[in-house]
Amino acid sequence: MPSPELTPPQSSLPEAASHFGAHVLTDAAARACDIKAATGGPPCAPSLPAPPAISVPGPAAIEAPTAEVPPPNADLERILRGPSGLGTAGLRLIVREEPPTPPPEPSAATAEGRPIPGLYHHPVPEPDPVRVEEVSRRIKSWAVDEVALYPEDWAEEFDGFSVGRYMVGCHPDAPTVDHLMVATRLMVAENAVDDCYCEDHGGSPDGLGERLLLAHTALDPLYTTQEYQPHWAKSLHEDAPRRAYRSAMEYFVQVASPSQTDRFRHDMARLHMGYLAEAAWAQTDHVPEVWEYLAMRQFNNFRPCPTITDTVGGYELPMDLHAQAAMQKVIALAGNATTIVNDLYSYTKELDAPGRHLNLPVVIAEREGLSDRDAYLKSVEVHNELMHDFESHAAALAADCPVPSAQRFLRGVAAWVDGNHHWHQTNTYRYSLPDFW
């Protein structure tokens, strides 16, 4: 039965870019105002004195973790110029003024849960309840009827995850529920692999490499001989994580371009490598140094979720622009901020889990000899620095790259960051805050 198509959201996307200017305006935010002007968004603040010129170290300099912004690079400028041969004038990128989108309506419903005191974040409206209900209905049907994802006694936990509310909140510019379902199936499948292979639903570090490699072939197919191909194809139906990966990927490739598909496969390989490092430490109960943990968490990371924002939004960030070092840095910083948000909101849940579950506060406490509370508060500061770096680099890149698809992608990543925080803050079924305040 054709399912009701729900009206697309009024504003194509809450002006996530505005939050580059919504907080206390900094140099980066002042640049963000330039972005908004460039993209036709409403002015984000009264005119500000031009930000002081920022002396940016040349490429040879070691990057200091400051809010400084990278210089525009020749490669990016070449791509923006487009082809320059005879008869190519019509092929140049034309920067269309994007219609201003109204700021999101303040949410009438008061969000559940409370934000972590001192955590730098941007509140977002409660996700559209009509879309949430439809996505929740469809994802349950997929999980139970299409991929036999979980036994009946996991149903309450599945519902408590509120994945429909999560994805509607993270993809406010999705044109249809079908687009939202592409992200939602992948989110469910990714968590099923984490829960069943790595964590508390039968997971173990022992043999994880084999399980992850074989599951990865549900995303990145095996091409082999006629004799052995059927054995592989049959394997994709042998457990819930592989059934979920296979099916979710089948839906994804129907709407994604080859470049978006390849990007996603790369990001999932990053994720699986992060799982393996985490598992290696668990096998010996080793606590890594803080920087080592942060390196692992850059791979065991939400990255594969915000990076499909263009596929879910029904447009494409060109491969060349995605591959730019500046874009890669923005994506990594956004992923790191979103994943440390998880460390902070899931802290008490992980303390209650069997054994020692590594997260940033636990590693800082162990490695730097801080109390649990001081380590947690320092982790909040680490998150905040990552968020400010993400926003300053995103603002600078948006200003240097006036291509509508790139600017929409950056706003989509920012919207994912904000929606991810909202879900973690308000999912009181799954998370609760420590009593440190």
Ligand SMILES: CC(C)=CCC/C(C)=C(\C)COP(=O)(O)OP(=O)(O)O
């Ligand atoms: C959805 C996805 C791509 C997950 C990547 C791995 C990740 C960051 C999580 C599953 C969240 O971290 P964690 O394993 O700590 O999850 P919970 O704290 O149990 O929610």
Ligand SMILES: [Mg+2]
């Ligand atoms: Mg966690």
